């Protein structure tokens with residue numbers, strides 16, 4: 001079986017890796033000429049870390065992530081334009097309850 005995947009974003013590339021690991025040939029078609037950093041960071045939350053674990057990618061994502069394997073404190077607040085705090089992200093509590101995330 002051969003799978004054709006349109007788009008080499010996180011979804012397309014992860015799908016291709018997962019399919020290849022179960023023996024399905026997967027070819028990714030990406031319209032962008034090259035894959036490069038766009039200057040944004042990404043937090044990978046617990047549910048995504050668990051999905052990456054299932055396809056054997058969580059270790060490499062953890063070791064290549066900026067947190068160096070969970071050493072950096074993750075967190076933040078959501079504020080109005082004037083700076084008034086609307087809520088804090090209780091990342092520590094979420095990780096305790098659901099499992100680790102990666103920055």
Ligand SMILES: Cc1cc2nc3c(=O)[nH]c(=O)nc-3n(C[C@H](O)[C@H](O)[C@H](O)COP(=O)(O)OP(=O)(O)OC[C@H]3O[C@@H](n4cnc5c(N)ncnc54)[C@H](O)[C@@H]3O)c2cc1C
Pocket residue numbers: 006007008009010011012029030031032040041042043044045
């Ligand atoms: C600034 C920013 C910060 C974010 N931070 C987080 C975060 O911290 N945590 C988190 O979980 N999510 C975050 N997100 C959301 C996350 O980046 C997206 O949900 C995720 O990248 C979506 O992945 P995707 O593979 O579905 O789509 P995309 O990453 O959009 O990839 C789609 C790919 O398909 C290609 N494509 C489209 N049409 C075609 C075509 N016709 N032919 C060939 N190729 C095509 C595009 O060029 C693109 O490369 C953030 C998003 C932004 C913009």
